[in-house]
Amino acid sequence: MSTTEPIAAPTVGSRVRRLALPLFLAVFLVVGSFGAADGQPDRRPADWFMVLLLLKASLALYWLRTHPIPVLWATVVATLVYMLMQYPWGPVILPFVIAVFTSIRLGYRLAGWSALAGLYLGHVGGRMVLGINHDGVYQVLLVGACFIVLGFVAELFRAHRDRVMAAARTRKEAELRQAGEERLRIAQELHDVVAHHISLINVQASTALHLVDRQPEQAGPALSAIKDASKEALVELRSIVGILRQSDESAPRQPVTGLDRLEHLVSRTSRAGLEVHTIVHGDPEPLPIGLDRAALRIIQESLTNVVRHARATEATVRIQYGDEALVLQVDDDGQSLTGPPAEGNGIVGMRERATALGGTLTATRRPTGGLRIIATLPLPERSGQADVGRVEVGDPGHA
Known part of the structure; x- marks a missing residue:
């Protein structure tokens, strides 16, 4: 399933880079078309309207990533008018090729294929209406075949982009899932350590409070147990915190105890x-x-x-x-x-x-x-070991 690529907020640097290609392409189209006009005396002479069409098609690419569909059809119109007015053959098709390729690669597949069909059918139909029949059937079919190849090449790049995006999403989901599992492990570990020791401390504290007035000499063991339990709790908590502080991939991810x-x-x-x-x-x-x-x-x-x-x-x-x-x-x-x-x-x-x-x-x-x-x-599965006698677990008779 194809998805459209999210558009990031443009920065000054990105705007400059986006403007570089349209400007270069505009100069290349104008110079190239005037140069090609010298060898094509049967075509319409180059004039200011031809330059306007070339500038429209090339400079529109500045908005290609932010507004791909309007830019795509702007190149279709400019290219189609250029061809039907029989201006000199040259690099006029380049903005259209770039717009179609980018649109399909970004996920706008229907718009890209519609633009290919629109330019081809508009060109063929317009020539028939205007009575322009210089090109033979083979030339017309060749242009159509080139358009189809362009579309399929763009589809290949789009499929590759979709795979890359899917892999990135999978990695992100795996990272989030792993982070959630880590949080759960930490919560379980802290709960086990704190709850166990605090429970023992609570029981011993209750015992000590009960004995301190009536039998103060018996309160000593309870207070000693409180001291030991609190000390062990601190040791285990420090162990957990120490593991969390280690950033080395080879460091243990959890306390080793069994x-x-x-x-x-x-x-x-x-x-x-x-x-x-x-x-x-x-x-x-x-x-x-x-x-x-x-x-x-x-x-x-x-x-x-x-x-x-x-x-x-x-x-x-x-x-x-x-x-x-x-x-x-x-x-x-x-x-x-x-x-x-x-x-x-x-x-x-x-x-x-x-x-x-x-x-x-x-x-x-x-x-x-x-x-x-x-x-x-x-x-875990074991091999080559003798069977261990299984004893049914149940109520203890006498422990």
């Missing part, structure tokens, strides 16, 4: 008063960085939701290394409510992480109370 940090995550969450059990099925194996990181963040966000909203005392994290997928399940023994769980930024963010990897994530209430998060993350 399930190797799970034990630390569980220990830190347990200090907030939530007893966390970890069960691993199958043989742990190295995972791609993106999948490894997403797995840890999903578990982290699940535990954060438990600490913030569930009023639970216990949570179980199950990790199943299967043949085709890594399955994560987080259960808690929180409040026994009915109806589907409300999906805030946490569950939405976890589902987006899973979906980005081609996986799924569900959040449902357990019949015995609490919430169950199950994330299924596809593993």
Whole structure:
């Protein structure tokens, strides 16, 4: 599909450059036509009206890019009148050729082909009406063939221009899409880091406030946990900011962290008063960085939701290394409510992480109370590995 090229606001420099071609062409046409008149005694002698037609056709090109259709038909009229008045043959056709070629290349295809047909039919019909029959049938057909070739050459250039513009649009859309994905990743990373640590700090602060008057000696561990959680939050935030500041293409685009940090995550969450059990099925194996990181963040966000909203005392994290997928399940023994769980930024963010990897994530209430998060993350295709025994993930019997 052809599109017309957008016209940029002209500057002084662009106006000077646009005027150069029409002026040069005007001088060339006038000088060339007077020179050609010497060898054509049977044609109408050169006069001031011939010069006026040549100047009209050439100088009109100054407005070709801003008003292509009026300029195109101005060259058609000037060229047709010149030919029918039998002025000397010369370079008179050049402004018309430039106008047709540029119009079609800019996307004004109908106007360009109409101008070609209009000049050709006007020339042939006008000669018949005026009784001008110096040219034979072959010459007339040759002119028509040249016009058709001109149109097709202009179409080739237009098609190339359309491909270039489409490629530029595709690149722009890809850049915008990539920027959006980067913003989403940053938002997810900040949410995971800040929400988790702030939740732990909030729980420990509540505990410290409760103990500070009644059992001040017991408030120390809670305050220490607050200090550790805030310190870790600052370290992770600095890591994220440091990555964002790096402009080198080889720099990592996201913090490198994964399930190797799970034990630390569980220990830190347990200090907030939530007893966390970890069960691993199958043989742990190295995972791609993106999948490894997403797995840890999903578990982290699940535990954060438990600490913030569930009023639970216990949570179980199950990790199943299967043949085709890594399955994560987080259960808690929180409040026994009915109806589907409300999906805030946490569950939405976890589902987006899973979906980005081609996986799924569900959040449902357990019949015995609490919430169950199950994330299924596809593993990359592997070859030459023994099958890993698949264990069905379900309710923990005893953790």
